Amino acid sequence: MLINLSDVFKEQGKVMKVTTPVEMNAFRLGQKYEIIEKNDFEWTLTNIEPGRAKVEGKGRISFKAPCDRCLSDVKVDLDLAPERFVVPPEKQSDEDEEVDDLSFLEGYELNTETLLYNELMENWPAKILCKEDCKGLCPVCGRNLNEGECGCDRFVPDPRLAGIQDLFKRMKEV
Ligand SMILES: [Zn+2]
Numbered sequence: 001m002l003i004n005l006s007d008v009f010k011e012q013g014k015v016m017k018v019t020t021p022v023e024m025n026a027f028r029l030g031q032k033y034e035i036i037e038k039n040d041f042e043w044t045l046t047n048i049e050p051g052r053a054k055v056e057g058k059g060r061i062s063f064k065a066p067c068d069r070c071l072s073d074v075k076v077d078l079d080l081a082p083e084r085f086v087v088p089p090e091k092q093s094d095e096d097e098e099v100d101d102l103s104f105l106e107g108y109e110l111n112t113e114t115l116l117y118n119e120l121m122e123n124w125p126a127k128i129l130c131k132e133d134c135k136g137l138c139p140v141c142g143r144n145l146n147e148g149e150c151g152c153d154r155f156v157p158d159p160r161l162a163g164i165q166d167l168f169k170r171m172k173e174v
């Protein structure tokens, strides 16, 4: 959706409230994540001073993503609250202006999809787990270990444990 910001740039004290649907159905970041739930986004556009405005959005998008350990589907809810300061095109080359990345502006129009995409990139979780203590897949037979033991010999010394053992050794030496 495009929202025209001309009035918000011009009129002092102007506040505009706009609700827009989310048009995208998936998000691509290395792989494609399907959107399974989304609500409309509420935008508040506020004039800060002539030629400068603040864009605030609020909404939730839910994705289907594989668990990093066991690959089962996880619902990832992302509550997004983008906040950006924007200036009209004629001020964008002004080096004195402190402005955010304005790739979501198309002339005087705000492209809500581009802004949401940028916001998703910034807020995408570094780790996606089906549960905090997900046991993952057996590296030998591939069984989902959350569903039970497979009996494979998977012994690999845990590097963290090795560190603790070193520490104990050093403590004894002292
Ligand atoms: Zn998992």
Ligand SMILES: [Zn+2]
Binding pocket: 138, 139, 140, 141, 142, 143, 150, 151, 152
């Ligand atoms: Zn196994």
